[in-house]
Amino acid sequence: xxxxxxxGEGAQRAGEGTFEAQRCxxxxxxxxxxxxxxEGSNIQEDGMFGYYLDLALRSLKRNKSLTALMVxxxxxxxxxxxxxxxxxxxxxxxxxxxxxxxxxxxxxxxxDLKGMQPNKEPPEQVTLIDGLNLLHAGRxxxxxxxxxxxxxxxxxxxxxxxxxxxxxxxxxxxFPMFDAPFLFGHAWTEADGEAKxxxxxxxxxxxxxxxxxxxxxxxxxxxxxxDWRIVGVLDKWRPxxxxxxxxxxxxxxGEQVFLPLQTMLDLRLDRNGSxxxxxxGGGGVGNILPSDDCVWLQFxxxxxxxxxxxxxxxxxxxxxxxxxALGRFQRAPNVRLRNVMQWLDYxxxxxxxxxxxxxxxxxxxxxxxVNTVGLMLAKFMRRAAELGVRRALGASKRALFAQLLIESxxxxxVGGVGGLLLALFGLWxxxxxxxxxxxxxHLDLSMLFITFAxxxxxxLLAGLLPAWRACQVAPALQLKSN
Amino acid sequence: MSLHPxxxxxxxxxxxxxxxxxxxxxxxxxxxxxxxxxxxxxxRASRPTGAVEDxxxxxxxxxxxxxxxxxxxxxxxxxxMQRADxxxxxxxxxxxxxAASTSMPLQGMIYSGNLSLNPQxxxxxxxxxxxxxxxxxxxxxxxxxxxxxxxxxxEILHHGISGDAVSPVVIVSQPVADKLFPQxxxxxxxxxxxxxxxxxxxxxERLQTPTTQAWGSSxxxxxxxxxxxxxxxxxxxxxxxxxxxxxxxxxxxRKALLAVNPxxxxxxxxxxxxxxxxxxxxxxxxxxxxxxxxxxxxILLGVTAAGIVGxxxxxxxQRRKQIGVRRALGARKADIVRYFQVENLLIAGVGVVLGxxxxxxxxxxxxxxxxxxxxxxxxxxxxxxxxxxxxxxAVWGPARRASHVPPVVATRAT
Numbered sequence: 091x092x093x094x095x096x097x098g099e100g101a102q103r104a105g106e107g108t109f110e111a112q113r114c115x116x117x118x119x120x121x122x123x124x125x126x127x128x129e130g131s132n133i134q135e136d137g138m139f140g141y142y143l144d145l146a147l148r149s150l151k152r153n154k155s156l157t158a159l160m161v162x163x164x165x166x167x168x169x170x171x172x173x174x175x176x177x178x179x180x181x182x183x184x185x186x187x188x189x190x191x192x193x194x195x196x197x198x199x200x201x202d203l204k205g206m207q208p209n210k211e212p213p214e215q216v217t218l219i220d221g222l223n224l225l226h227a228g229r230x231x232x233x234x235x236x237x238x239x240x241x242x243x244x245x246x247x248x249x250x251x252x253x254x255x256x257x258x259x260x261x262x263x264x265f266p267m268f269d270a271p272f273l274f275g276h277a278w279t280e281a282d283g284e285a286k287x288x289x290x291x292x293x294x295x296x297x298x299x300x301x302x303x304x305x306x307x308x309x310x311x312x313x314x315x316x317d318w319r320i321v322g323v324l325d326k327w328r329p330x331x332x333x334x335x336x337x338x339x340x341x342x343x344g345e346q347v348f349l350p351l352q353t354m355l356d357l358r359l360d361r362n363g364s365x366x367x368x369x370x371g372g373g374g375v376g377n378i379l380p381s382d383d384c385v386w387l388q389f390x391x392x393x394x395x396x397x398x399x400x401x402x403x404x405x406x407x408x409x410x411x412x413x414x415a416l417g418r419f420q421r422a423p424n425v426r427l428r429n430v431m432q433w434l435d436y437x438x439x440x441x442x443x444x445x446x447x448x449x450x451x452x453x454x455x456x457x458x459x460v461n462t463v464g465l466m467l468a469k470f471m472r473r474a475a476e477l478g479v480r481r482a483l484g485a486s487k488r489a490l491f492a493q494l495l496i497e498s499x500x501x502x503x504v505g506g507v508g509g510l511l512l513a514l515f516g517l518w519x520x521x522x523x524x525x526x527x528x529x530x531x532h533l534d535l536s537m538l539f540i541t542f543a544x545x546x547x548x549x550l551l552a553g554l555l556p557a558w559r560a561c562q563v564a565p566a567l568q569l570k571s572n
Numbered sequence: 573m574s575l576h577p578x579x580x581x582x583x584x585x586x587x588x589x590x591x592x593x594x595x596x597x598x599x600x601x602x603x604x605x606x607x608x609x610x611x612x613x614x615x616r617a618s619r620p621t622g623a624v625e626d627x628x629x630x631x632x633x634x635x636x637x638x639x640x641x642x643x644x645x646x647x648x649x650x651x652x653m654q655r656a657d658x659x660x661x662x663x664x665x666x667x668x669x670x671a672a673s674t675s676m677p678l679q680g681m682i683y684s685g686n687l688s689l690n691p692q693x694x695x696x697x698x699x700x701x702x703x704x705x706x707x708x709x710x711x712x713x714x715x716x717x718x719x720x721x722x723x724x725x726x727e728i729l730h731h732g733i734s735g736d737a738v739s740p741v742v743i744v745s746q747p748v749a750d751k752l753f754p755q756x757x758x759x760x761x762x763x764x765x766x767x768x769x770x771x772x773x774x775x776x777e778r779l780q781t782p783t784t785q786a787w788g789s790s791x792x793x794x795x796x797x798x799x800x801x802x803x804x805x806x807x808x809x810x811x812x813x814x815x816x817x818x819x820x821x822x823x824x825x826r827k828a829l830l831a832v833n834p835x836x837x838x839x840x841x842x843x844x845x846x847x848x849x850x851x852x853x854x855x856x857x858x859x860x861x862x863x864x865x866x867x868x869x870x871i872l873l874g875v876t877a878a879g880i881v882g883x884x885x886x887x888x889x890q891r892r893k894q895i896g897v898r899r900a901l902g903a904r905k906a907d908i909v910r911y912f913q914v915e916n917l918l919i920a921g922v923g924v925v926l927g928x929x930x931x932x933x934x935x936x937x938x939x940x941x942x943x944x945x946x947x948x949x950x951x952x953x954x955x956x957x958x959x960x961x962x963x964x965x966a967v968w969g970p971a972r973r974a975s976h977v978p979p980v981v982a983t984r985a986t
Contacts, residue, residue: 156882159878159879159882163875163878163879166871166875170868204693204694242634242636242837244636252636252837253837253839254634254837254839315636315637360805360806367766442942443857443861445942446609446938446942447861447864450602450606450865450868451868453598453601453602454602454868454871454872456598457595457598457599457602457872457875457876458875460591460594460595460598461595461875461876461878461879463591464588464591464592464595464879464882464883465879465882465883467587467588467591468588468882468883468886468887469886471588471886471890472886472889472890523856523857523860555587556587559587
């Protein structure tokens with residue numbers, strides 16, 4: 091044969107096979123041909139199921155390459171869409187389950203009048219002066235002002251070279267507000283922070299690296315040329331996405347040291363992240379702090395009830411009016427108060443590429459399903475003769491329908507298993523990719539369940555139309571025509 | 573050959589025909605948009621920075637125990653350390669040129685500001701990236717000077733940025749010049765950088781900003797060279813290696829700088845890297861996306877082709893008797909093959925018309941949600957032809973098999 095087709099001989103043999111089976115059925119209506127059944131049958135329901143399964147497997151075996159194509163198409167579609175759905179699911183997850191609805195990110199607008207447009211969003215961070223004002227006002231249940239940076243750490247050990255650690259400069263409410271768990275010790279106090287103490291909370295990974303996991307509270311660590319006393323060690327804690335400061339990259343970022351903000355301001359430690367200035371504001375480089383015409387800090391609050399949240403928003407408006415009266419603010423009050431999930435949504439944290447790929451994967455699944463529907467339809471219609479015989483021998487339409495659906499269900503199940511394997515492989519591929527969320531791509535139990543439900547559900551759905559069409563055969567007609 | 577028998581035969585397989593048409597349409601819509609997206613990504617990842625990238629190296633490092641104050645003595649000390657580093661680097665045998673350079677195209681570390689034509693910053697405003705460096709920066713980057721001159725040695729300032737000391741002269745990229753002075757007379761004119769005046773003494777052809785993020789994409793070639801060595805605890809340099817000596821320079825530079833002063837941090841991962849490494853790193857995601865899209869497209873086309881083969885094979889099997897009759901009545905093998913080819917062309921034709929429509933709709937949706945440009949009609953045209961060809965290719969096997977049905981089948985009972 092000139093064209094190497096996977097269907098070539100198989101299809102022809104399959105055709106003859108059907109006629110063969112039909113002849114047998116006419117000659118002796120006993121196994122392996124279908125026995126009389128249907129309305130009048132006394133075979134139990136579960137027995138019927140086993141029998142249909144047997145029929146389905148026979149039919150699938152009769153046409154191996156076609157079955158393989160259907161299974162493969164389902165598996166590829168399911169594999170691709172589950173891989174991307176899992177990634178999307180992981181990326182759009184809640185970084186603070188159970189608490190994210192109570193944590194808010196206040197935004198106020200301290201900019202000058204240049205470039206003002208109605209309904210324009212206020213800046214995404216706060217200035218130092220506004221941050222300190224809001225912090226000291228203390229109107230929320232918890233509040234913390236923070237920024238990020240990296241500081242050089244000198245381990246003062248011969249076997250370790252100096253290295254950089256990611257740092258969070260914050261006020262101490264950070265820890266209770268974000269439920270950061272302490273392994274040893276505790277945070278510095280508000281008063282200590284104001285007194286610019288050189289105290290530090292370190293992450294467990296750094297504690298393991300420097301102190302072999304021992305309780306290091308009270309020990310000294312040298313960073314940015316200054317000695318810091320360790321007051322606490324955090325247990326493993328890495329909210330994903332890194333919601334409280336998205337400038338660091340949204341995923342799989344964690345600080346190794348937490349330093350008092352006031353001490354950082356005093357020592358002028360290096361900052362990372364974004365600084366937006368207006369007017370004659372200077373961005374500040376190295377050890378120069380940004381001016382008061384620049385936003386560069388994040389301010390978070392915890393508000394335990396919706397009433398408190400509403401009251402806090404009022405407070406932000408009053409604050410803006412007050413600052414305008416004082417001549418600092420020039421614009422009309424323009425405030426926002428989003429909670430964590432609203433903030434992540436507004437910031438469009440989930441990469442557009444991931445959404446696009448998920449869409450593509452589902453488009454792909456749709457084509458695979460349409461493909462399977464077409465092939466099943468052809469396959470079932472091809473068996474009109476066999477089905478006609480079964481109808482003539484007393485099988486009800488419902489019984490035929492059930493039989494055909496079981497056949498498509500088997501394809502879906504096998505395709506689902508294949509899809510699951512492909513999804514595991516796909517997620518492994520995602521993990522090899524250099525994106526910041528790569529390490530997070532794992533299949534969890536709920537996604538595993540969804541994979542199967544999707545595979546079997548989709549194939550059953552794909553089998554509905556062909557099965558319904560195929561059971562419309564008139565019993566006698568099929569016997570006569572051939 | 574009349575289409576009538578083909579159409580009336582297809583009428584008997586409405587559901588199957590509708591499904592295959594739908595599959596072809598969806599495939600075309602997805603593949604067209606995906607290939608357009610692939611092309612966008614590849615184009616984005618291969619656009620030139622304006623610098624001569626081969627042999628260009630960036631060094632980022634931080635001194636331990638550097639003076640931390642911003643008083644004059646600390647600034648002078650930091651500047652002396654920076655000049656010592658530069659002298660060391662320039663003395664390396666494989667180094668052609670070296671310059672102080674805060675930023676590098678694509679690298680990510682960016683200073684930016686607002687350019688305007690008056691100190692009030694009213695009217696025309698242009699956002700641009702500031703490249704701070706010394707008089708060797710322009711030649712080291714290899715950026716082409718198209719008008720004016722380079723900075724002179726005595727024009728180079730140095731300070732820790734406090735926002736008030738700004739150089740009186742700058743070199744701007746062509747897009748900046750064009751936007752601020754559409755008449756093309758930018759050279760010699762005064763611009764205001766965040767409200768402070770500076771004269772344009774030179775214009776470079778092209779210099780991409782250090783960021784590839786979306787927020788900077790509307791001004792991605794707006795750059796300004798500032799004749800300022802920035803003094804801080806961190807300093808970074810641009811190096812131009814002699815041809816073919818890039819790797820050697822990267823090794824030598826590390827050794828030489830550590831010999832000058834071992835108390836510095838210069839991590840393996842980003843301390844010393846070539847621009848080609850920076851480029852590969854920054855566009856990894858785009859390459860990965862392009863690869864993934866390509867794989868999906870290939871599989872999609874494969875599945876659709878296999879679907880056509882499968883469905884046509886069934887139809888061939890079902891019509892064995894009719895084919896036999898036609899053969900017995902004098903139809904040649906070629907006629908049978910042509911019958912199935914025409915049938916496929918008809919189905920695929922409807923499919924691609926519907927698919928082209930879907931592709932355009934999908935593109936509109938992508939334009940609205942993902943800032944995609946409009947799909948050029950050429951993509952649709954090529955996509956349509958490719959899908960029609962794929963259909964013909966897929967139907968060839970089953971059609972050939974159909975043509976082998978012997979005429980004698982017509983005489984058999986079943």
